[in-house]
Amino acid sequence: MNQVGRNIPRLEVRAKVTGRADYTHNLRVPGMLYGKVFRSTVPHGRIRSIDTQAARELPGVHRVVTGEDIRKLIPEPYYGPAFHDQPILALDKVRYVGEPVAAVLASDPHVADQAVQLIAAEYDELPAVYDEVAAMQPDTLVHDVLRPAGTFADLKHLQGRKGTNVALDYHLRRGDVDKAFASAARVIEHTFKTQQCLHLPLEPHVAIAEPGDDRLTIYTSNQTPSFVRIEIARLFGWPENRVRVKIPYLGGGFGSKVYVKLEALVAALSMLVRRPVKIALTMEEQFYMITKHPTTFRIKSGVDKEGRVTARSCEVYWNGGAYADIGPRVTQKSGFTAAGPYDIENVSIDSYALYTNRTPAGALRGFGVPQLVWAYESHTDLIARELGIDPVEFRRKNLLRNGRPQASGTVLQDAAIAEVLDVLVGRIGWSAPFDRGVGTMRRGRGIAIGFKASISPTTSVAIVNVSADGSIYLYKSTVDMGQGSDTAFAQIVGEVLDVKAEDVRVVAPDTDVTPYDMGTLGSRSLFHMGTAIRLAAEDARAKLRALATEAGLPEGTNYPPAEIFKKRYGMQAGNIIGTASYVPSYKSPDLQTGLSDNVTPFWMVGGAAAEVEVDTETGHVRVLRLINAADCGKPINPGVARTQLSGAAVMQLGFTMSEAMQLDGGQVTNASLADYKIPGIGDIPPMENELVAAEQHSGPFGAKGLGESGTFGVSPAIANAIHDAIGVRIVELPITAEAVLRALRAKDGRPLDDE
């Protein structure tokens, strides 16, 4: 039965349109207390005192908990995926405004809320550092000593390092850039910046911990159930099987719900009071949980007389905020693609993860790649313009093609970079005549392409269970947060076992039941878990055949599974369990050169073409057309895939045009949807979305991940189009009307006054 390639609706559509879909948000547990968090009001300081007396005395308050209370329960209460640097509640110091300092528990959440207002903390304030480049100097230290987790072998050398805000530095050296710059016909350099913004899923973080006799169950809106189990068990010094993590649907994630977020706090609180505890963040509190790295990217290219880029150096500074989260991984994993999808002989990359006194930054739909593409595609466009070469022709001349080594040394395979560029150029009509507008309304067009390596090393395990009537269960720990993974996986199972995808029961992540998975992140699920599921389904198929033989059924005939079970067990009884794990091969980059000939199991490719109209009197930019293209291999479900491409592009459009966390003295001043504008229905330009014809030969039925690809090209395509329209270059996101007007006025020699 052909299940792969079908445009079926998501399996859970009915539950979602009727409002009955399960989210952690809906869940209540008998005896449950609500927790509310008291947060730091200073960006950096030593805690002098926390006065909780008035809060404790408020009728209805069950308990007020501080970091010291938690330290009595968990001697080393620090967590994090790359560094064990984040205290469950602040200890000794606070490092950003909004950091959790104390928690109040009450049966009535309004009472808990009111009690939080009665807590008073005093701090000895310390100087703070907010800027990623300034943080390179060790004048203000966010952490006294680095505390890398043991999880990653390539972070071990950082253990105990002192006197620095650099959590990780990654360096890549390919060829000899200095020599190549010296002999280049032209050397061109620019600096680009991105802002702090955030995921803002409409379901804010929420988690419940329920203690049992000798174990703990955690219900949470989280993208990494297996990691949560392991990390919570580590904090308590328990074996993994004493922690159970259950995850229903997520109301969006986008990278904000990876690794441990609220889970350590609810776990510790529930163990302290021996009652279930629920914490649900407000929209405002999301601004103090996890964000996207602001970056500064200095990029320099040497070009020969024929317009070939011969050398490129990249210095990228990632503003990781107060705790490392997964930032050091972003620095390295995305860092090595910083020179872009171009075939360049000499490359140097220096990528730094920095601690600052801001809300921590982690992974946001692209794992750092959108920040990189913003810089290298703006830079590439500028070089073409300076050389007087058509930007598309310049890209084609320098494009990295399959069979050629990428900067890391890994040979490019199954990456439809040229095809994505061709689709964009064709759809926008690059060579056709174009109305450039008149007077104060000017029009321009821009194109940008980007690529990304997938996450590695990484493991996924899947179980396919055929029951006695032939109906099928799939157990996996991938979290469906809207991307449609449950549906795509059911299609893979259906394809292998010859059943309709709609008839496959996909079991929600529950670590007592569903096997290990590294996490739902980095667009890895369809490729990694999808492969594990294909293999598990094939294992089940082979075992069914063996069972038929065992039952004495003649070979070479296809018996319905129900008949095989009945024949073998004499009644409707038994199971067939197919299992498989998938671990792609990987070689860690050399610590000195940053090189590896096997750095990723697959490449993701995405790009955008934009047509804009700029009002030169106000700086207002209107996107008239946005074309998005990506290579997702052969899509399992083309309809769902196209909505992923479109949704990712719109999200990046928000980060391009409006979204920015405003800071004043370390305080976020626009922490609400009223003041932090995400795209609404009126902000959507006419869009076209195309999945290019491609195949990932190592992927399940030729497919690979897509969740992030739509973000890559949007920001630079729009900046390039603005440049095309008015001859002005925007080098910092977001591209507000004010930014455009300032740039225009500066170019005309009539700069606007600073605010």
Next chain:
Amino acid sequence: MSARTINFTLNGQAVTTAIEPHHNLVELLQRFDLFGARESCGQGLCGCCTVLVDDKAVSGCLYFALWVDGKIVTTVEHLDAGGALSNVQQAFIAAGAFQCGFCTPGFVMMAHQLLKQHPDPSDDDIRHYFSGNLCRCAAYPEIIEAVKLAAKAAM
């Protein structure tokens, strides 16, 4: 704060409950195990908590529970009370008009109100009506398509 008793019609049934004056409509509905209206932004900006009170769409997060006393409240859970999904719900499925589904009940409820007032809405009507509904997955093009499908089905 003392609780007060209110009487109202909830999804076609007369109900009585005691509620505290600071509770909002979303909290009231949760008491009846109705979770389709969801508090997200808490400021009436995202539309996730949209429910109908006397047939008019309101933001449940900004609407005091006490105010429904004597009124008729309809939530997304009532739309398929007869067993079949409404035109709007079917159209949202056909158009693939959501991803994570968290905002979907709000859009569905607002779409019902829109179609009641504009049986054949233009793109601009649709954009105007949904200016108070946000979808972070950005299924907006599909939502517009869904509303048009639902309008066509009703004609």
